Amino acid sequence: MAVAVAAVAVGGAIGLDPGGDEDPPPGGRGGTSVEVTRRTLVDQTAVDGTLGHGPEIPLPVKATGTVTWLPQQGDRITRGATVLRVDDRPVTLLYGALPMYRDLGPGDTATPDTSSGPSTAKGADDANDAEKGTDGPAESPGPGAADAPEGNAGTGGTGSTGSTGSTGDTGSTGMDVRQFESNLAALGYTDFTVDDRYTAKTAAAVKRWQKHLGVPETGRIAVGDVVYTSGRITVGRVAVRVGAQASPEALGYTGGERRVTVEASAQDGAWAVRGTRVTVEVPGGEPVEGRVRSVSREMRSAEGADPEGGGKAEGAQDATFTVTIRLLDQSAIGRTERAPVTVRYVSDRKAGVLAVPVAALVALAEGDHGLERAGTEGGFVAVRTGLFAEGMVEVSGRGVRAGMKVRVPE
Known part of the structure; x- marks a missing residue:
């Protein structure tokens, strides 16, 4: 089988290997080898949030x-x-x-x-x-x-x-x-x-x-x-001054615990369900585990939306709603009261799949992806790719098995 080999970058882009003048080392091509492993892949999506005390x-x-x-x-x-x-x-x-x-x-x-x-x-x-x-x-x-x-x-x-x-x-x-x-x-x-x-x-x-x-x-x-x-x-x-009449609108308050709020996109907000596990990254601190505590029923209109109902204008943003996240360990975020944070949630998860580092993928001449067998066995095997997550990629195909050693091109 005639193939043109190209390493696939971590982001999934495919480029052609320019080759080189150096001869491959004795016993095979250059690079390192890794095993095909069976594992659980978890893909996380990051969204912006704000640390504070929740809605007032x-x-x-x-x-x-x-x-x-x-x-x-x-x-x-x-x-x-x-x-x-x-x-x-x-x-x-x-x-x-x-x-x-x-x-x-x-x-x-x-x-x-x-x-x-x-x-x-x-x-x-x-x-x-x-x-x-x-x-x-x-x-x-x-x-x-x-x-x-x-x-x-x-x-x-x-x-x-x-x-x-x-x-x-x-x-x-x-x-x-x-x-x-x-x-x-x-x-x-x-x-x-x-x-x-x-x-x-x-x-x-x-x-x-x-x-x-x-x-x-x-x-x-x-x-x-x-x-x-x-x-x-x-x-x-x-909202009032001393000397004014008391009213239910006199004072606003927030909870004593620090919480994180996220303006979630209505288009990509399926993750925002009470109890969903998330990870919150505070600047200068360790990631903290959190749970979605509440989801607002109020939907805010998208900026730049067409008032005639003809869809979004160019540059418009999706409609959003507020998600409140409870931090499970208040001490883990130190004394920070307010700060921008990054919230990560699981957007996809696959258990028990065969996976290799993304860098192990090569592009075959036929336009498919493949893996190069390491050692004396040599040769290429075509694979289908699935979930990309954590620098790994799900692979499947005839001849692909757990424990098989494949080469990671230099």
Whole structure:
């Protein structure tokens, strides 16, 4: 078989070997030999990303009144700390998935009520009997209790009983009570059972907490007294000034953990699925493993797109969406807070294929690729190429086997 031999460059381009005047060394042509191996090839694609604290979202502040103190942009706030003060009363950060949507407090039987007789609810009597002698009568409801939505306040109301309502006489009940009590216990205020019932013992712990905060010791929590996030936060934008009215748009925040965001192309964004493994390369640091945490549903229009819907204009970019990546080891990126990074994800993977270094490929006269057998066996064998990855190439064809030695041309 007549062949013209040419080494294939790493990028896959094929060029003709110009040859040389030197005679080949005794025993065969120059170059080194390698074995055909069976292995897994993984092709990775690199995209640009930004290290930071993730997308900024509004802090769900529900306190009403005049802002009397604000944090600074970049401040880190943890559980139990003040996020802002309204009417000189602290709004405290707690951790949880449920928002603060109502006032919380013990039942009415713990508060003297001259407008109506004592409750006859058996459940209330049993609950109060269990708590008798611990704290005495509860104090008046805290600020905002009188304005609580019907059926939602812990002062009775007409809400139905159940896991998300209140029974009135027995106090607030529901998963939001359990969430609040879990935070109260984490802050060191205990001597009550963490469950879905706001009891007199809960109220006693709240009074001790309120004393520490320097606010009236009511034993009740108004809807605007606390705000929940999933964890510690970093203050972002500050949209109001001291002296302005508080609002849910007063502060923006990001998560306390550093994350990476990528503006992924809609055309090549199939990799962007929650849980996808990626590798993040921070300038001057070692690669860090990450996972796709969230994928935005909002698609941004491509720059330069034809407004008439006739496709992209010349030089236009694909539409993009935001991918947020969680870093598995925060310490591995040192103290860097913000930086451009490179994110690599697996775009193709093939297991158990025969592979050789790309440099071992030669171009045959017929236009195909081939490998040159090393040693005394000599000769060329035609191959089909598959995946190119990590400086290797998948090869197959008649006569190609694992362990076969092939020459890498000089």
